[in-house]
Amino acid sequence: MNKAGTDIQIAICGSAGDGTIASGDIMKRAAALMGYNVIAFDVYPPEIRGFGKCISRIRISSQQAYSLKEQSDILISLNDSHTIPHVGEVRDFGAVIYDDHLVSTVAEGGHISAHINAAQVPYGFSIRQISEQATNSARSRNIVILGYVAGLYDLPNEHFRKIIEAKFAKKPQAVIDDNIKAFDAGVLVGQAVFKLDDVVVGKAGDEATGSKAVMMTGNGAVVRGFMEAEIQSYFGYPITPATSIMERLAVELPPAGGNFLQTEDEISAIAAAIGAGYTGSRAATATSGPGLALMAEMLGLGVMAEVPVVVVVSQRGGPSTGLPTKTEQSDLNLAVFGGSGDAQRIVLAPTNVEGCYRCAGMAFDIAEKYQTPVILLIDLYLSNRYETVVPSVEASFAPKPREPLKLEDHQPYKRFKFTESHISPRALPGEAGFMHTITGLEHNESGRPNDAIHMDMTIKRHEKLNTAVNYPGLNVHKRFGDEGPVDVGILGWGSTFGEILETMYEAQAEGIRCAAMKVVMLSPLPVEALKEFFADCREILVPELNYEGQFAGLVSAALGKPVTRLNRATGSPVVVKEILEEVRRLSVQSRAPLSAAE
Amino acid sequence: MSDPIHHVIIGSGSAGFGAATTLRQTDADCRITMITMDGLPFYHRYDLPQVFRGQHDWRELLDEPPSYYDEMGIQLRRRSRVVDVDGSKQLVTLAHQENVAYDNLLVCAGGRGYLPENLTEYAGLMHGLGSFEAAMRLYRDLPKGGTAIIIGGDMIGIDLALTLLDTGYNVTLIANAQTFWPHEVSDDERAQLFKALTAKGVTVFQDHRPVGVSRDDKNKSACCVMLEDGTEVAGDAVLSFCGLTSSVEFMLKAEVDIERGLLVTPELQTSNKTIWAAGDVCQIWHDQEKAYKFYHGWKHVRIMGELAARNMSGAHEIFYTDVEDRIGVDANGQINSTFWTH
Secondary structure, X not given: OOOOOOEEEEEXXXXXXXXXXXXXXXXXXXXXXXXXXXXXXXXXXXXXXXXOEEEEEEEEEOOOOOOOOOOEEEEEEOOHHHHHHHHHHEEEEEEEEEEOOXXXXXXXXXXXXXXXXXXXXXXXXXXXXXXXXXXXXXXHHHHHHHHHXXXXXXXXXXXXXXXXXXXXXXXXXXXXXXXXXXXXXXXXXXXXOOOOXXXXXXXXXXXXHHHHOEEEEHHHHHHHHHHHOOOOEEEEOXXXXXXXXXXXXXXXXXXXXXXXXXXXXXXXXXXXXXXXXXXXXXXXXXXXXXHHHHHXXXXXXXXXXXXXXXXXXXXXXXXXXXXXXXXXXXXXXXXXXXXXXXXOOEEEOOOOHHHHHHHHHHHHHHHHHHOOEEEEEEEHHXXXXXXXXXXXXXXXXXXXXXXOOOOOOOOOOOOOOOOOOOOOOOOOOOOOOOOOOOOOOOEOOOOOXXXXXXXXXXXXXXXXXXXXXXXXOOOOEEXXXXXXXXXXXXXXXXXXXHHHHHHHHHHHHOOOOEXXXXXXXXXXXXXXXXHHHHHHXXXXXXXXXXXXXXXXXXXXXXXXOOOEEEEOOOOOOOOHHHHHHHHHHHHHHHHOOOOOOO | OOOOOEEEEEOOOHHHHHHHHHHHHHOOOOEEEEEOOOOOOOEOHHXXXXXXXXXXXXXXXXXXXXXXXXXXXXXXXXXXXXXXXXXXXXXXXXXXXXXXEXXXXXXXXOEEEOOOHHHHHHHHHOEOOOOHHHHHHHHHHOOOOOEEXXXXXXXXXXXXXXXXXXXXXXXXXXXXXXXXXXXXXXXXXXXXXXHHHHHHOOEEEXXXXXXXXXXXXXXXXXEEEEEOXXXXXXXXXXXXXXXXXXXXXXXXXXXXXXXXXXXXXXOOEOXXXXXXXXXXXXXXXXXXXXXXXXXXXXXXXXXXXXXXXXXXXXXXXXXXXXXXXXXXXXXXXXXXXXXXXX
16 A cells, blocks of 8 residues: 555455355455555465365555455454464454354364464454354354454444345345344444454445445456447356456346357357357457457458457466466467467556456457457456446446448458458458458458468568557556666556555655556567666566466567566465565666676 | 474463573474464563553564563463363363464463452443553543552552552552551551652542442443442543462363462472473472462563473572562552562
8 A cells, every 4th residue: 555544454264165255255345335445455266166275365454455465354254274374364463363262172273363463463262153143043153253353443334235235135034134134233242342352343434435436356347347338249168267257247148138148169159159250240248368369360360361359368387287276477479379370469467456347348449440350368367256336427438339331332342351451451251342361260351362462461461460559549558656777667468457556655655766567468568668678777577477478478578678577476465564675676777886897 | 203392371471481491492393383362472561551551562562572482482372261271182272262282381371460359240331451452442442641540559559659640640558458458458558659659649538348339331431440439430431450260271171280379399390290280370389388378570480481391301409599688668558569669
């Protein structure tokens, strides 16, 4: 956080089936309703069934926050064996809340209280017992703990009740009543406890804004952007962490008059989407790295045949099946370069949930304007991350009416005509007088196979994308922090940029002249903007979540300049502390006098 | 390589804390686990009246910062209540159903405030001063300039009474046999001490047995203590300071000798060779008097904790004390007690 105010992070940890994620969901939505800015991220096990670990982390701030914090202020355990490894993530004088009434005897160290250090504040109470007393069932433990937190930290109860009622609205009234009873019982216990930690929950930013704020995940924002852009066709095959896009569209798209089809695999999905795109339908698919690998060949067809289509790629740990429920940014090379031939396409990488909404909303326009596939490259951390977003009233992603094509006198229609902008007039199949051929073979202006013109056509397909970096209304890059020359510039993309921004503010607070730049358009790269940024920075640091430093490599190759890489492939988001340490080191290095030899 | 010896200490007061520190100093490799019901690391209970002088951050009260426990390798288990000790299996059972095995056990559980039997049903209407939280609740509930009614008035209660007077509150003392405990005072000394208290502004009721406590449900700070003669003493908070009673219930299955406290040898060892005791929880065999005796006051308690730790590490030292036990009123009318010297 760069400004004073409420800024706490709550982590709820339990086993699959404990209601951990549901509990975190209510907490984050209630906090948003109170007017706080919320960023949240859930981690759940790869197993579909079983008792794997679930963690919901929720950062609640009265000011804008950009990432989750490294340390939580409050940790709540619904399952000690899963939570014990995370006790060390609680800051000094923060709180650890747990059940002090186990159902069976455990050996020494089996209870979480054995792992709480002397600087952390333990709060034990009979979570199970309170749940059973309130509802005759232990199933409401996850709601009891919410009440306890609300009571202990004096949070307004009515917001929680409202969210609980909404969450269980489709259930019988008795379920709603029981959950409210469990919440109220937790409140009473929490209110009776003397608070010993130093966690302060101050006033929210603006409750009026809170009532307008929408809590969305990155995937949810993509769907919202798609729907506002009036997507017409979606074809998909489920894969973590992109599946929720498909699930939401399966519910929302058909009633809106769109086509939804779950295909037999990813190849079919992209083929169908390209087919729909060819007909003029706003078409999309979503997948993850392994799915993108399968789609690579068909994407080449989209490039060659100049068909607009939108492909969302939510990255996870790879290669192969890899780490299905862990995050990584290692599909950048595949997204930018994957496939055969010189197949440049547009790749957009939003850095936060609002960015997902805006990029998804504009992706169809961009794909249609440049007549090419657009890849929306996000990752699990952004797909599943919740943020409060106040929808922009001025944003409109609806398609603009197509201007009818005019045939030039006595000229046959040339679908791939060479033009000054390198963008050809695009007719949809079936338009009278505009009959044409498209093919995956190299072709002439009319679309007929022709290999003699390959060089010219390759230039056309590349050059037409040159103006994309100036696409109106889309921040394809943005600089933050100190103006003019700085000691350290941090360059970032995708979900990592939140941590980069937090780092930059911390570095500035330490007196380091620092700036940060996010690059949203990875292909084509905004080279001129990057050159200006490089010129201002003595040292450039590129943190990213892959081992190879794929973005660093991309930028270095484009600018011919070296950068310092900070590569992490741990399956978890990069941590501010690590970036900050590197910024400090580079800051000192940037001020060191050059040696005589240099 | 064998496992290091595991010392478990029940209690984190002066005795327990002193013992833990001494154990570490005598054995760098042993495991030390300190189990306490308190929510905080060690602080001196006699500092609690300082909350009325503005000391509201518990971190300022600590004897050592929290990092000390990590540095010393002392595992501090807070909010953990011992419900049972199995002396033969050498197992401590905690209320949340965790078993902790030990090689040596030191019981420093201290005591809880004694409440005259006829007042036990009113315990829920009274405040306490047994922990930082209790002190803060009293501070929160007692209106500024309000009146605290103190039943008994042992030396912790008298200390609180004097602090309250100094900080703008009123104090009513309903004296009984435990007033000035653990000092044993003569009738003359008692009269002189009451005179000094009265001069400072304390309203003293002598020889009046309290029989009940009431509190206005609507105005929780409106309290009343009913005396045996029908007198009703009004105030804003009621506290009982009638000395301590040892906390030994969890030791009933430990196969150790218990009277009012745990009975220990002059080396502070119980009848079970792996269990030791120190502080207000134990009665030490006095060879000359041929009786087991309590030794109260933090100085005694600290000495006992450190002695027990040395003996647990192989020494054979015998408890000895030359700590003064004196209370009096000086020329300026100030009450002085060796109990308060720290």
